[in-house]
Amino acid sequence: MVKFLPLKEAVAENLHDGETVAFEGFTHLIPTAAAHEAIRQGFRDLTLIRMTPDLIYDQMIGMGMARKVVFSYVGNPGVGLLRRARDAIENGFPRAVEVEEHSHAGMANAYEAGAAGLPCAVFRGYRGAGLASVNPNIKSVTCPFTGEVLAAVPAIRPDVTFIHAQKADRKGNVLVEGIIGIQKEAVLAAKRAVVTVEEVVDNFDLHPNLTVLPSWTIAAISIVPGGSHPSYTHGYYERDNAAYLEWDEIAADRDRFQVWIQKNVIESSAEDFAGRVEHLRKAA
Amino acid sequence: MVKFLPLKEAVAENLHDGETVAFEGFTHLIPTAAAHEAIRQGFRDLTLIRMTPDLIYDQMIGMGMARKVVFSYVGNPGVGLLRRARDAIENGFPRAVEVEEHSHAGMANAYEAGAAGLPCAVFRGYRGAGLASVNPNIKSVTCPFTGEVLAAVPAIRPDVTFIHAQKADRKGNVLVEGIIGIQKEAVLAAKRAVVTVEEVVDNFDLHPNLTVLPSWTIAAISIVPGGSHPSYTHGYYERDNAAYLEWDEIAADRDRFQVWIQKNVIESSAEDFAGRVEHLRKAA
C-alpha cells in the first residue's frame, strides 16, 4: 500500500547501502530533490542506473556514493561532459567507479523488459558498435523464424526507482505527462518505487489514456514542489537551462564542487526546491 | 502521403485478392464499414488476421472470402460462438479455411513486434498450453543470461490494416482514444493502413500523450460516421449489444445469413452507418 511520507522518511525507508537504484527522468522530471536527500543521508556503494546520468549522478558520483554506474549517455545535455563522472572514470577520484555502458535503445528495451517481467530484452541493436565488445551484458539471440541475429541485454530490475511526477490523487495514483520518457517502465521494473510530486489533488479528472501509475505500484509518495529543478515539470515550471550551463563550471573544480554541495545540498532541504523554481513558472 | 478518399476507393486501392489483411478493433472501434465494403467488392483468398475475429470476420468467412484466419479468440464477445466461422472450420462450408491460432498475449506481442520492425516477438507464454503443439509458428528462444526458455512467435506484418478511429485533422493525423486496444500496433505493423473516422476537424487541440497516428503512417482516410457499428466509438455512440445478441441467431442459419448480407451489406453502403447509430448516441 502506498504511503504519503516526508521525503526524508521515504528515502530512508526505501534506499539502503549497496542497493541498485534508478533516479530516472529523461531530461524532464528528473528527481533532483530525492537525489539530494540521498546525498544528505550519505548512502554508499550504490549501483546507479540511468539512461542519461546528468547533474544528480555527477553529484552522487562526486560524493563517492557509487560503486557502479549503468548508463547510455553520461553527458550534461546540450552542454558537454559530466566532470565529476569523468574524474571518477578517468582518475578514480574520489573512488573508482565501475561502468556498464549501453545505447539508449539498449537501456530503453532493458527497462521495458524489466517492467514486463522478462529476464532479457531482444531488439535490433549494437550492429557494428564497439559497445558490444566491451560490455559482456550485450549478447545475442537468433530469431527461430528468420535466422536473424538480434541483440539481447538483461532486463533492468532496480531495487528501488525514484521519479518525479506532476501529481498524485488522494488515493496515491500518480500522473506523469509531457515527455513521459522512461518513467513508467522505471517504476514498474523496480521492486519499490518512490515518487515525488508537485502536488496532491482530491481527484483526477483525466483523459482515460494518460500515463497513470496506480497507487498499488508505488511504495511512497512525497510532496516536493519544484522537486525536479533544474530539470522541469511540464505544466508547472520550465527547465533552468542556465543552471545546466553553470554546472559545467562548478563541477570542473573539485573544491568548488564540494562548496556547492555543502551549501545547496547538505545545508538545504526538500523545502528549498519550491523557491528555486519561482522564477521559472510561466505567467498565467 | 495520406489521401482522403471515399471508402469505396480507399478499399479498392489498398486491398487485393490473396493479401494478408487485419481489420482490427478490440471490441471497441471495429471497422465494420470497411469490412462491409470489402464484402461488396468480393475479395477472395484473403488471410484474415485479428485477435478477436467477431461479427465482421464471421461475415467474411461466411461469404467465402478467407483462405486462412489468424486469431486468438474466435467468439462473439459475451454472447457465444461465431457460427459462420464454425461452419467453415467444422464443415468446410462455404469453403475450408486454414487456422493459425494464438493466445491474446501471443497476438499482442506479435503485433508489437511488427510495429517495432522485428522478425519475431519474445515473451513468457504458452507454458503448458496445447496451442504450442498444434501451431508450428510457436517456437522458443533461450534467454542468454538466465537460461529461461521463452516463447517466440513471428511478427505480424499485414499487407494492409483497416481500423476505425474517432477523428482525423485536415493534415491526416488520426486520433484513437478510449480502449485503444491494438489499433496503433496494427497500423504501424502493416505495409499500408486505411482508417475510417467519425469526422475530420480543422485542428486537434490535444493532450500531448494521446494516441495519435501521424499522417505519414497512413495511406488513406475515409469519413464514415457510425462506421464501427455495432461496435462503438468512445465519445460518439455506444455499443449495440442487442445487435451482437441478434447476430447469434442470424448466423446460425446459412440462408438467413445470406438474406441478411444481401440486405445489410450488398444493398447498403457506407452512408448507411450513420443512421444505424442514431439511437446509440448519448443525450448531451
Place this chain on the structure above:
Amino acid sequence: MSDVGFTPNEMMTIAASRALKSDDVCFVGIGAPSAACNVARLTHAPDITLIYESGTIGTAPDVLPLSIGDGELCETAVTTVAVPEMFRYWLQGGRISIGFLGAAQLDKFGNINTTVVGDYAHPKTRLPGGGGAPEIATSSRQVYITMAQSKRGMVEKIDFFTSFGHGDGGDHRQRLGIDTAGPTLLITDLAIWKPDPVTKEFTVVSLHPGVTRTQVQETCGWVVKFAEALDETPTPTELELKTLRDLQARTKAAHQGTAKGKAA
C-alpha cells in the same frame, strides 16, 4: 434448492465474490467471474482492482459489461492502456494476484479447455479458444475458476489443454518452470473446491446450502473427493443477494436498451 431464496448460480457468484479481498488485483473474465468480482467490489472489497484484458485498469462499472471492452469499463477506470502493454507490463509483469477464469471443459487438476470439442484439426465443436487465458493461467499469482457443474463440463480428460492448471497433478507446474500457484480455488453452483496440497486434485471443501454429496458427484465426470471436514457454505446475505440482483437488473436493462438497431 428452489425454496432457499436464491439460485445455485447466485450462490456460485456470491461464494466466488467472498474469495476476493480489497487488496487483490484481479484479471477478470466475462460472465460469472465478472459478476463475482463486481459483487465483491460493491460489498466487502471496495478497493479491489479489477483489470479487463481490453486494457482497463481499476475499473468500476455500474453494469456488467457484455464484452471485455464495453465503454463503461474505460469510462470508470483509473487508466486504460494498450493491449500489448496489458499483457506485457500488467499480466506477464506479475502484478495480477487473482486470474479469474471460466471453463467449457475442466479436469480434476484444474486444466481448462475452451478451444475445441473433439480433435483439434477436425473439431466436433469449434469453441472460441483461449483468448487471454493461457497466460492468465500461468502468470497470475493464483487462479480462481468458476463454472456450473455438468458431466459434459467437468470431465476426466479434457479434449485440449487451452490453459494449464496443475497438469497431471503434483509438482507438474514446477517441472515446467512455472512458478505461480495455479488454480487454488474452484467455485461451482454446488460447492467450493480446493486442490489437495500434494496431489493437486480438486477436493470439495464446502457444500452450498442444501446440496448433497450425491448431487455433486452426479454432475461431475470424475470420482469426486471430499474433504474430511466438510463445511457448509454460508447462505448469501441479504446485502449480497440484493447487490447481485440489482447489478444484474441494471445490466439487463442496459443491454436491452440498445435493441432498436437491427443491422450488424
Place this chain on the structure above:
Amino acid sequence: MSDVGFTPNEMMTIAASRALKSDDVCFVGIGAPSAACNVARLTHAPDITLIYESGTIGTAPDVLPLSIGDGELCETAVTTVAVPEMFRYWLQGGRISIGFLGAAQLDKFGNINTTVVGDYAHPKTRLPGGGGAPEIATSSRQVYITMAQSKRGMVEKIDFFTSFGHGDGGDHRQRLGIDTAGPTLLITDLAIWKPDPVTKEFTVVSLHPGVTRTQVQETCGWVVKFAEALDETPTPTELELKTLRDLQARTKAAHQGTAKGKAA
C-alpha cells in the same frame, strides 16, 4: 572568408538544411543537426517531420532546445510517446528517413566515436557516449553527419566505434547484415562530402564559397579525395541566413532568460 557575410558554421548549417526535404522524417541530434533541421522546416521544407529521442514526434520548436527533452519540443509536437516506443516503433520500425548525427571523432568511412579518447577501459577523455546514435546509425534509412573540420576530429582511425558507418568501406555494412544505406552525406564547415559509390570513402563533392582544397586537407586527418567535378556550394540566401540567425537569437534569449536560478 570573413568578408563573405556569413561564418563557416552558418554555411555548414545552411548546407545541411538544404539536404532535407518536406517528406523527410528526421531523427535529430542536438547542436548543428538540430539547427539545420529547424532551418529546413522554416524555409523550404515546412512539412518535414522532426523527431527527438525524448519521444516528441513532428515537433516544431520556436527556439532550439538546449537538450533533447526541452518542454517546447513536447508542446509543439503532433504526439509525444514513451522512450521505449520511440526506439522500438519509430526508429527500429524503419520509419526514419534521415538520422542526423554529429561526431567527436570521424573516420573517412563515416564511422563515429563519441565514447572515449584513448583506451576504453582507461580513457584519456571520457566522452558522453553513444546515447541514441548506435541504432540511429543502423536503423535510419540514411545518415547525415555534420561537424566542423579539425585534425583532432577527422582522423585516420577512431578510438572507439560508437556508431558504425561503412566500417572498413565497401560492402562492410551488408556483410554485417545491415540493410540501411548508412552515411550518405557529410557536411562540414568547409565542404560537402559524399561516399564513393564503391569504396564508400567520403569524397569532397562541393567546396563552400571561398574554401580551397588546401584548407580542407589541412583540417582533416586523412588524405582527402576530391571529386573530379567539384562544385561550389551556393552561398546562403538572405532568407536562409536570416532564418538561422533569428532562430539562434531567439534561442540565446530563451536560454539566458532562466539565468536567475543559481542552485542546481
